[in-house]
Amino acid sequence: MEQAAPDPERLLQPAPLEPLSHADAGLESVVGEEAKGARDEGPGDGTMTENNFSLKKIEISVSEAEKRTGRNAMNMQETYTAYLIETRSVEHSDGQSVLTDSLWRRYSEFELLRNYLLVYYPHIVVPPLPEKRAEFVWHKLSADNMDPDFVERRRIGLENFLLRVASHPILCRDKIFYLFLTQEGNWKETVNETGFQLKADSRLKALNATFRVKNPDKRFIELKHYSDELQSVISHLLRVRARVADRLYGVYKVHGNYGRVFSEWSAIEKEMGDGLQSAGHHMDVYASSIDDILEDEEHYADQLKEYLFYAEALRAVCRKHELMQYDLEMAAQDLASKKQQCEELATGTVRTFSLKGMTTKLFGQETPEQREARIKMLEEQIKEGEQQLKSKNLEGREFVKNAWADIERFKEQKNHDLKEALISYAVMQISMCKKGIQVWTNAKECFSKM
Amino acid sequence: MSGGPPKALPSTGPQSLRDMPHPLAGSSSEEAVGGDSTPSPDLLTARSFGDKDLILPNGGTPAGTASPASSSSLLNRLQLDDDVDGETRDLFVTVDDPKKHVCTMETYITYRITTKSTRVEFDLPEYSVRRRYQDFDWLRNKLEESQPTHLIPPLPEKFVVKGVVDRFSEEFVETRRKALDKFLKRITDHPVLSFNEHFNVFLTAKDLNAHKKQGMALLTRVGESVKHVAGGYKLRSRPLEFAAIGEYLDMFALKLGTIDRIAQRIIKEEIEYLVELREYGPVYSTWSALEGQLAEPLEGVSACIGSCSTALEELTDDMTEDFLPVLREYILYSDSMKSVLKKRDQVQAEYEAKLEAVALRKEERPKVPADVEKCQDRMECFNADLKADMERWQNSKRQDFRQLLMGMADRNIQYYEKCLMAWESIIPLLQEKQEAK
Numbered sequence: 001m002e003q004a005a006p007d008p009e010r011l012l013q014p015a016p017l018e019p020l021s022h023a024d025a026g027l028e029s030v031v032g033e034e035a036k037g038a039r040d041e042g043p044g045d046g047t048m049t050e051n052n053f054s055l056k057k058i059e060i061s062v063s064e065a066e067k068r069t070g071r072n073a074m075n076m077q078e079t080y081t082a083y084l085i086e087t088r089s090v091e092h093s094d095g096q097s098v099l100t101d102s103l104w105r106r107y108s109e110f111e112l113l114r115n116y117l118l119v120y121y122p123h124i125v126v127p128p129l130p131e132k133r134a135e136f137v138w139h140k141l142s143a144d145n146m147d148p149d150f151v152e153r154r155r156i157g158l159e160n161f162l163l164r165v166a167s168h169p170i171l172c173r174d175k176i177f178y179l180f181l182t183q184e185g186n187w188k189e190t191v192n193e194t195g196f197q198l199k200a201d202s203r204l205k206a207l208n209a210t211f212r213v214k215n216p217d218k219r220f221i222e223l224k225h226y227s228d229e230l231q232s233v234i235s236h237l238l239r240v241r242a243r244v245a246d247r248l249y250g251v252y253k254v255h256g257n258y259g260r261v262f263s264e265w266s267a268i269e270k271e272m273g274d275g276l277q278s279a280g281h282h283m284d285v286y287a288s289s290i291d292d293i294l295e296d297e298e299h300y301a302d303q304l305k306e307y308l309f310y311a312e313a314l315r316a317v318c319r320k321h322e323l324m325q326y327d328l329e330m331a332a333q334d335l336a337s338k339k340q341q342c343e344e345l346a347t348g349t350v351r352t353f354s355l356k357g358m359t360t361k362l363f364g365q366e367t368p369e370q371r372e373a374r375i376k377m378l379e380e381q382i383k384e385g386e387q388q389l390k391s392k393n394l395e396g397r398e399f400v401k402n403a404w405a406d407i408e409r410f411k412e413q414k415n416h417d418l419k420e421a422l423i424s425y426a427v428m429q430i431s432m433c434k435k436g437i438q439v440w441t442n443a444k445e446c447f448s449k450m
Numbered sequence: 451m452s453g454g455p456p457k458a459l460p461s462t463g464p465q466s467l468r469d470m471p472h473p474l475a476g477s478s479s480e481e482a483v484g485g486d487s488t489p490s491p492d493l494l495t496a497r498s499f500g501d502k503d504l505i506l507p508n509g510g511t512p513a514g515t516a517s518p519a520s521s522s523s524l525l526n527r528l529q530l531d532d533d534v535d536g537e538t539r540d541l542f543v544t545v546d547d548p549k550k551h552v553c554t555m556e557t558y559i560t561y562r563i564t565t566k567s568t569r570v571e572f573d574l575p576e577y578s579v580r581r582r583y584q585d586f587d588w589l590r591n592k593l594e595e596s597q598p599t600h601l602i603p604p605l606p607e608k609f610v611v612k613g614v615v616d617r618f619s620e621e622f623v624e625t626r627r628k629a630l631d632k633f634l635k636r637i638t639d640h641p642v643l644s645f646n647e648h649f650n651v652f653l654t655a656k657d658l659n660a661h662k663k664q665g666m667a668l669l670t671r672v673g674e675s676v677k678h679v680a681g682g683y684k685l686r687s688r689p690l691e692f693a694a695i696g697e698y699l700d701m702f703a704l705k706l707g708t709i710d711r712i713a714q715r716i717i718k719e720e721i722e723y724l725v726e727l728r729e730y731g732p733v734y735s736t737w738s739a740l741e742g743q744l745a746e747p748l749e750g751v752s753a754c755i756g757s758c759s760t761a762l763e764e765l766t767d768d769m770t771e772d773f774l775p776v777l778r779e780y781i782l783y784s785d786s787m788k789s790v791l792k793k794r795d796q797v798q799a800e801y802e803a804k805l806e807a808v809a810l811r812k813e814e815r816p817k818v819p820a821d822v823e824k825c826q827d828r829m830e831c832f833n834a835d836l837k838a839d840m841e842r843w844q845n846s847k848r849q850d851f852r853q854l855l856m857g858m859a860d861r862n863i864q865y866y867e868k869c870l871m872a873w874e875s876i877i878p879l880l881q882e883k884q885e886a887k
Contacts, residue, residue: 226740233737240730247723254719257712265705268698272848279855415743422747423880426754426873433870437863444859450852 059088059097060166060181062159065151066104081151082106083158087181103184107132110158112191113180117171119196122320123403124171125410127164128309130157136301138242138249153302160306170406206319209326216325217400223407224318231311234304241301245294256287275450282443289439293432300428303421307414314410317403324399328392335385342378345371541567543638543653545631548623549580558582559623561630565653571645577654583608585658586630592648593637594786599835600643601790601843603636604782605629606775625771629779640842642835683799692833695840696791703784710777713769720766724759731755750876761868768861776854780847787843794832801825 064084072078082104088097110129117126134150145151162181165171176194179187262280266273547562560580568575586605593602606629616622637643651661688696731752738748804822 229740230737233733233740237730237733237737240726240733244723244726244730247719247726250719251716251723254712254716257715258709261705261708261712265702265709268701268705272851275852418744419747419880422751423877426751426877426880429754429873430870430877433866433873436866437870440859440862440866444856444863447852447855447859450848450855 058100058166059090060159060162061086061088062155062162065155067146068106079146080106080108081146081154083155085162085181101182103182105180107154107158109180109188110161112188113177114161115200116176116191116194116196117165117174118316119200120174120194121171123317123399124168124406125310125313125317126171127161127168128306128313129161130154130302131305131309136238136242136305138246153298157302157306169409201320201323206323209323210319213322213326214329216322219404220318220321220400224315227311227314227318230314231308234308234311238301238304238308241297245297249290249294252287252290254287255283259284259287272450275446275448278449279443279446282439282446286436286439286443289435293428293435296428297425300421300425303417307418310410310414314407317407321399321403324392324396328389328396331385331389331392335382335389338378338382338385342375342382345375345378540569541565541638541644543634545627545634548627550618557618559618559626561627563634563653571650572654574654579653579656579658581652581658583626583630585652586633588658588662589648589652590633593643593646596646596648597643598790598793599832600640601783601787601836601839602643603633604779604786605633606779607782621767621771625775628772629775632779636846639846640839683796683803685795685799686802688795689798689833691837692791692794696788699784699788699791703781703788706777706781706784710774710781713774713777717766717769717774720762724762724766727755727759727762731759747876747880750879754872754876757872758869761865761872765861765865769858773854773858776850780850783843790836794829794836797825797829797832801829 062083063086066082066084067079068082069077069079083106084102084104086099087101089100090097107129114126114129117124130153133145134147165177171177176191179190183190259280262276262283266276266280269276542565544564545561546564548559549562551558551560560582563577563579563581565572565577565579566575583605587608590602590605593600606626637646637649643649652658655661687693731754734748734752734755738745738752741748801822804825808819808822
């Protein structure tokens with residue numbers, strides 16, 4: 001990708017782009033301003049050079065999908081689909097686009113990228129991937145991953161994912177993301193070398209924190225509740241919609257039978273024949289119109305699905321907060337108990353249970369020197385603990401601030417996108433009604449000539 | 451086409467058939483005639499006076515008045531236009547006002563039958579009586595008995611499966627009322643049947659049961675004679691035109707059966723679609739409760755889907771009540787028509803057998819015996835009546851189906867229009883916040 005000087009090792013050029021499904025939206029914001037000061041952790045260092053911005057737009061597209069066979073990690077033959085990712089940079093002046101990079105990736109690599117982003121940007125609502133396996137199918141759609149329709153919809157979903165990441169003010173600057181788009185070979189190794197898997201919080205730890213945290217930020221509690229509800233309601237919606245689609249398909253297709261029987265009947269009629277025959281033709285048109293209608297509706301379902309999966313991303317941010325908060329609470333608790341111990345040792349009173357106290361009771365008092373040593377050690381630990389607590393507190397507050405900023409951004413995006421989706425759904429329904437009126441009016445015309 | 455006094459019906463009196471003007475002027479009933487020929491007005495005129503032999507309650511002859519005998523009014527009736535001008539029509543019958551009667555032994559529904567007529571056969575210009583289904587059934591049976599050469603319109607089905615259909619529900623009663631009304635109107639429109647004695651009694655008698663008990667054996671001469679046609683004669687071959695009618699009716703009934711099944715299937719699928727819609731809409735409401743800015747748009751979509759559901763329900767109700775029964779009626783109609791065709795075959799078979807017997811007898815006198823002449827007369831009357839009725843039937847069938855299918859199209863158009871309106875109305879709601887942002 002050509003640019004004026006920025007370090008490709010650390011930065012990606014700003015590339016605010018609209019994800020495909022939202023034609024007129026436009027997160028046209030210039031990346032730099034929003035990213036200012038919002039960087040938390042990330043590969044490389046935390047500094048940013050905003051000076052070397054070039055407001056070039058890049059276009060990312062997942063243009064093709066190809067079936068491949070190869071050998072997997074266990075040296076077994078497998079079939080998978082590879083997707084071609086093309087990156088173009090667009091000159092502002094003449095609008096021409098130049099192909100700068102093109103490489104093939106498979107779904108598992110997308111997953112790897114996303115998992116990496118989740119670890120390194122826990123305060124960001126990371127865009128979701130399209131579903132791994134087809135769910136919410138209605139009878140016509142295949143649940144087979146190799147099915148061309150599924151592959152096609154996945155291709156669009158993957159493109160959408162990349163566009164979402166590229167248009168995120170913070171994520172778009174990530175080096176690994178940049179390499180994903182530009183470095184075909186060795187990328188997997190590079191990601192793994194970051195050691196992100198080790199940095200990931202264990203599931204168990206996270207679960208523990210969720211149950212035991214005492215004082216999480218109220219907003220996160222509400223957000224978690226909201227994301228649970230959202231996930232539940234969208235799942236329900238998608239399931240019922242699939243059933244509705246199934247039934248609607250049935251209604252339209254049965255009308256096709258009129259076409260045949262009217263034709264047969266017209267053969268024995270004299271004056272009525274022509275009218276019947278031509279009306280039958282319209283019934284055939286009606287029956288076949290449902291295929292396109294439902295295909296369009298799948299697009300709407302995909303838009304809803306994205307936000308279904310986004311709910312999970314929201315929950316991940318909440319979990320991280322809970323973990324950090326729990327960590328903080330534990331550290332504070334630990335510090336408090338050490339202070340307590342120290343005080344007791346100093347004053348000679350024993351108020352809290354400690355192992356030392358126990359052993360002292362059992363094995364006899366310790367010498368004043370021993371006690372001094374212990375007090376000193378504790379005091380050092382306390383000092384350390386206070387430092388840690390301070391920095392954890394700071395970290396925690398930073399996290400909350402940054403996370404909440406991204407959550408607000410996400411909310412705006414969600415409201416905008418879903419409203420657009422609803423509008424396009426209404427438009428689809430209107431189009432379907434108009435087609436229905438047209439067909440039946442034509443049929444009525446034919447009947448009137450009987 | 452004459453407007454003068456009608457010709458007397460050729461009787462099987464002393465004159466030989468060969469000397470009389472043949473009722474089917476211009477063509478012999480035994481020749482294969484194209485299925486399309488319009489019966490001449492003379493024929494129709496002659497037919498309508500078949501009832502002259504009846505003992506009419508009011509006495510007198512219906513000659514010369516604005517009677518159905520005049521060919522122009524007959525032709526008008528043949529047109530079966532909805533807007534027949536009142537001058538040519540002189541009999542109006544309506545079925546309405548269903549009422550439930552609860553008695554110790556049974557519960558049943560009666561319908562009010564209103565008759566308005568200037569015909570001399572009616573003592574009063576207007577009548578209003580109440581009848582129940584079994585009275586209609588009685589009427590139909592009597593008509594079949596007394597007018598066996600004619601096509602009698604069908605009644606809606608007698609039996610309903612208890613538990614599945616509520617005999618006293620508004621929808622069922624209304625559907626039945628419409629069918630009974632159609633039944634009487636078809637008889638009213640028929641130039642022969644409308645003058646039937648039993649029909650008159652049905653329309654006018656205060657106590658129909660008394661008449662039923664009297665067992666009015668007022669059959670037409672033709673009716674009487676056809677009744678006594680011996681069975682068991684085998685027909686050599688149906689004349690082409692009647693064979694064509696038979697084939698047509700078979701195919702017609704078959705196609706109608708298919709259409710009935712398709713229509714039922716569509717309604718079933720639509721109802722299942724409706725069930726899902728009724729679950730679908732409210733989910734948007736549930737979602738709306740979670741949201742802030744999106745609450746109104748989501749609620750709007752929910753309401754929209756609700757409106758569409760209601761519209762769909764109306765569509766399925768209409769189709770069930772108005773479309774399916776008419777289809778079924780026509781299937782019943784064609785079934786009864788096929789039986790009439792068979793009866794005709796019997797009459798022809800008897801005639802041919804007797805004629806053959808005469809031919810084999812080798813008598814010096816080549817004169818055709820009286821009973822053979824009787825048979826021929828019977829057969830020719832039957833053929834004439836049947837042909838005329840078929841023509842009439844074809845016309846009204848065309849009208850009825852045009853109306854039925856246009857009605858179906860209309861209802862679907864209305865359904866889509868209602869849905870369109872609902873969706874169009876929420877577009878501004880969905881878009882408005884966009885600008886406010």
